Amino acid sequence: MQAVENAKLRLKDVTKTFIAPRTLKPTVAVSDVTLDIMRGEFVCIVGPSGCGKSTVLNMIAGLEAPSDGTIFMDDRPISGPSAERGVMFQDYALFPWLTVQDNIGFGLRNGTPGHSLSAGEIKDRIEAHIDLVRLRGSEAKYPHQLSGGMRQRVALARLLANGPDVLLMDEPLGALDAQTRLILQSELLRIWGETSPTAQRKTAIFITHDIEEAVFLADRVVVMSRHPGRVRALLDIDLPRPRNEHVRTTQRFGELSEEIWQLIRDEALEAIA
């Protein structure tokens, strides 16, 4: 009962079936997912390609309606997108006609996140987020002039600049080099509120293919499986917070990573074969 009261997001028997337009052939992308995500929790979703991770995220965002079941936020059913739930898309969805800085400022200038801010405050926020994702010097470039990793960082900066209460991130660091990735993992934990009491933390859902990244970041890891997309296992990551690079060398970190790897190994091997 306690847990349900604290749930920020509740997925109840959520199923998503896509119907192909011409053949009318149904594809079950997500089947019977039931999951409570607590306020202030950092949840990572891992699973093989095509198991429905992005579909789950899009439904939580309110961009797709479940075919069956309901998703609640703060005990109210989600019926459409809202700026409270910010999304970073797997393919970034940057506006090609805007420069890096204008992409980062798009929500602040045009959407609800900037309503209470002055032009000067918006400018400061944009500047701070350019620095955060280390894109100083490229702020006046257009997306087509950037590398894949740079584009990904613009998308992350745009999400974080909007300051949403719930962060929905679809493989947000997947295209980055190892060093930038580690730096941004720590920054992400800081922005999420790792050093604050749980009540002040944001709620984060983070999709990744990198098991160690999931273990480093998460309070809980959701392991999904394919055909159809289901929740295969839920793992509590009982590593102490705040976490630093040292935690990666601990025995517990290794055990948890190994456990997740065991859970998805069979399917991963199947996918390669």
Added chain:
Amino acid sequence: MSATAARAAAPARRGARFDPRGLVLPLLALIVWQLWALTLPHDSPAPSPARVIATFIELVRSGDLPSALAMSLGRVIAGFATGLATGVTVGVLMGAFRPVRRVLEPIIESFRPVAPMAILPIAILWFGTGTPAAVSIVGYAAFFPLLVNTVHGVSRVDRKLVQAARTMGVSRPRILAKVVLPAAMPSIMLGARLGMSVAWTAIIAAELAVGSKSGGGNSGGIGSMMFVFYAYSVDLNGIVVCMIVVGVVALLIDQLFRAAEARLLPWRQ
């Protein structure tokens, strides 16, 4: 490294660079033409480059050509502006709202194959042989390429971009202005360029036709000037001057649009 970057960027700026090799053939033709004209008797009315140039200078000095050109250009600009405003407005509404498209598509598709010249009789009956008739024909001609390309651009906007804006709490009207319109801009610019080129074609044809209708070519403009040369003074040199001016102006307008496109859409690769 920057040298290869510059080389790679060069072909992207289509039409911006002038290639002197393009002049070889026209120059050769001019020389052949002049040599042929030299073999003719001295009082022959056949046009030659030398006589065309002389006629051109005379027409410029008398002010006839500049004023005719100004009149035609003025009509094209007025007509194009009308076609632009209506084409883009209706195009955005049709592209963004399915019911609007359903209602308007049959009417528009049935008018589209009707050539601008085919509405000339109605235009003359309604507006007479002056500027309003010419402007309405130009507007009609420019409307369709603008409309079709705007509808295409708006209805093909990446859905993900609209979704991204919705997750940032951007209102529907603002999404139209800040996402849909900029995303459709390359298509709209293409429509504008095509619209302008048919507008210029239409104005000459309209002025020519109005000239023949009113019997005196009193509609003014460069098309009407051509009609006078053809029907009254039978001056082939004058007609050739007009043809060349019409062609050069069309080329300049196209270059202007390409330059505007490069400036307005710096984000296109």
